[in-house]
Amino acid sequence: MAIVIYRSIAGYRRRRAEAAAPHEQDLSPDGPPPTQQAPRPDGQAAKMVKAGGREPAARGLEGTGQVSRPPVIEVRGLRKSYDGLEAVAGIDLEVRAGEIFAFLGPNGAGKTTTVEILEGYRRRDAGDVSVLGVDPAMAGRDWRARIGVVLQESEPESELTAEECLSLYAGYYPAPRPVAETLDLVGLADHRTARCGQMSGGQRRRLDVALALIGDPELIFLDEPTTGFDPAARKSAWDVIAGLRDLGKTIFLTTHYMEEAEYLADRIAVLAAGQIVAEGTAATLGGRDTQASIVSFTLPPGLPAADLPTAVAGCVTRTANGQVEADTRSPLRLLGVLDGWARARGIDLPDLDVHRPTLEDVYLQLTREPR
């Protein structure tokens, strides 16, 4: 089995390098694209990502380069009901090797049900599911050796130390990662002799991630991995997760944090009421890239809104107490007109703001009830 994985990963890397390298060079001109980096100890992954800055998420822009990647997860027409209530109402998904796929949706949308079907915990009512080429409902120990799971809620073996716990789990797998190196990767090297039961919430979550990685899986499910983290811990968790992609892992992420999806995900799917309502990159999800911008400013005292040039007035959606909001798909042109108008009157608009719809704006629109 190991040989097959080796070959498939190597083959995929070659294809991906060919397809994606030009784009990646465009996006990160300061250094060589990650696909051509020399082998390095795994423990360095997080640091590499820090150095790379925002580059990882930008890979979602590759576009056609992704088509050649082999699918790791394929879902067609998945359905699941509980007591006559349809939790998952026919969804299609495709997650390709080496990408971080974010699965968003409000509580009760069917996210956990879907993830648990993909992880092999639950049986589906209908549809085709293939994870690493295997139906999870039929999958055996060989398959489980190739996946890693960070559950939404799980406590550690509280009487064991972090190191003992990882050693125990390492023993479950045919080719585990080294324990010390994995502790280092998640930033728990200084806590290896700490009893799991005495760890802080953030440390436990890191241990959860370490336990999911110890078997050196190809595919990792992360179910709300940073819930309850403080901002610094979340940022360092993101570095760890982005580092996993640099190790060639495929990551299926669910989260309620839009910044998390935006920072990490190559592609995003939004689930609402058991159906996928949008799919795309953080930049294009739900038509975000083509949605209107909102230009807002406050008129100086004595200048009525009626004085605005027609090109601006035609876009105005709201005026109140001298506050003006205008929607436009060509913000630069509108600003040019506004600029000329303000200069002619010798005024400035010090609180001028151009607001692009955030991922959260788009997400809230997509998941608003009733749709």
Next chain:
Amino acid sequence: MSAVITHPGRAAGTRRQLPYPIGRQFHADLLCYRRNIQSVFFTILMPVLFLVILASIFRNTLATVPGGTIKESVYYVPGLIAYGLITAAFSNLALSVVRNRESGIYKRRRATPLPASAVIASRAAIAVLTALAITVVMLGIGWAAYGASIPGRTAPAFVLDIIVGAVVFCCLGFAAASLIRTVDAVQPVIWATILPLTFISGIFIPTAVLPRWLAGVSYVFPVHPLAAALLTAYNPHTTGSGLNWGYLAILAAWGAAGLIIAIRRFSWLPQGG
């Protein structure tokens, strides 16, 4: 980017078999168990305390047993061994299984290649080991304090009873765990089922003293056959090997029923809210 494939097993292209980590799992479970020293201590201490108290209260009375009478202090030894065995194999096992399930530990283990049988065998082995420890301690106290010992002739029967009893109550413990939905419900359910049975099964009160109908009720439940089987092997008046196949058959039937329920209803996922 080739970091992922530079691990020895994969880079070398060597084929590695999936391990069957029963030894490792047992070692870790035992470590957890030992570090929970209060639980271990009181599990073993409780039957000892009951023995000392009951033997002090009834120090001058005799209990009627098949074949004659024995001192009450001697009578209580096998019954309280049964009691300790049930605590270790049934109560403690059910509690720890429900707790591991509800806290998500089992769910996480289920996402690894660890076979289900290793999880179950390891936990059952801890229970059997504890039952054996209780047996040894209680026999030692019975011998040292009350001058009672198992006749060599019936010792094999006694050992067999202990092993069958431990395995049967493990099965029942897994069955109970698969029916109990929350950690909070474990203790009430366990005590409401086990404690009344211990009172009518000759553990605290000799069966000969009980009303006939009440003793009759106890015959169909698993506590009495275990206590009675151990008493038979422990009773100096017993003739022959001390094996009572009838008791063992009732125990085995309960074990089989427990096993069927456990197999059908056991869940790795949290059940409670």
